[in-house]
Amino acid sequence: MDSVTKFLQPLQLHPVVDHFSMALLIVAVLIDLVASAAPTRIWLRYAALLLIILGALAAGGSYFTGGMEADRIWNALGPPAKDVLKKHAELGEYLAITFGVLALWRIMIEGFGFMAGSRAIYLIVAFVAIVVLGYQGHLGGVLVFDYGAGTALMAAAPVPSEAASPSSAPTSSGAIPMVSVPTPIATSTPPPAIPATSASKPTDSPKPGNTPASSPTAQPSATPSGGAAM
Template structure:
């Protein structure tokens, strides 16, 4: 039966009836207190309170089925919200059941009429808490995508897959080698790659004697072509 009801997704439908019936029941009862001659308002509030209490029980039942279906697909923050939402659902279902019985006694027995003011105060606080519980349901759907296609498309968290721990500040600090920049010279590079000319000195001149700038270039010494023979007279 639970599997069959889960496929119908009845929890959102029943929730809307629960919130609407109970809030309107209390508000009508408050208006009826200001108009005691309008007896039909009190009976209307009584009927709505009974129907709202039944809807609150149905909300808790269908909500438990939905929680079983989506629990494993939720992360820990969403599970915390769902747990609070579910606990309030149980407490509110019991509270509105008691309020419905209390309201029947007020309407059916005269000696309970004196507790009407206390009943209205408790019922008003209960619907405020009911509104907060509805807000938690909205957080589950709109913030965490509980029960929606968005949650179905997300990866299912695994207990074994845990994020790697952040490196501790007390551990060894990794050493990083930074290359040292090579010194660069600021002097301008020579424009020509040819080696400078080295002046050469003549063998007949000393190395340390400077050569005049206007001295003509030395010509090679003429060598005699042949030595004179002894039988020929010059």
């Protein structure tokens, strides 16, 4: 089994098998819905039966090749991409089992008369399954186009993790206080010229006020000196 995996892994078969299985399964269910509206078109039911069988086999191959791709690129992915890949792989496993059961169910509906009454339930379950299949394909697109999983872009520039994004925020926020620190110093340097001019004005105004204060002090000192002379 390991030798088969080593041989198939460089071929990168997962995208081919995955798209092939999605097309087969979606078309099979849609044709079966059309066949229910046109019961006289028996060939539509047989076409849907053949497509659901081929699609179930392709879904198993898609899950197998997807596991090989996950082993190859797992260590090169960041935490967010690993979460998406894990969900994508889990859905792939569940869908492979689901469509295998649906294929057997569809064979029994066509081959055994007592199972014909469950056709409506089968179509409802099959329709829900292809909706989930479309969501799983969306996750695969996120891996490739958003995270570069399995591409040369991933090898050239590894996907940053979530832990790396918060580290950039403190550096940008830390630079802002350093820029705002010199601004108070620059504004405080020009004001010394303003107090100097304001201080000179009060010194000139008290001069007329000093003359009445000096005259009373001189008169009392003169009267005693005159009495002493007499």
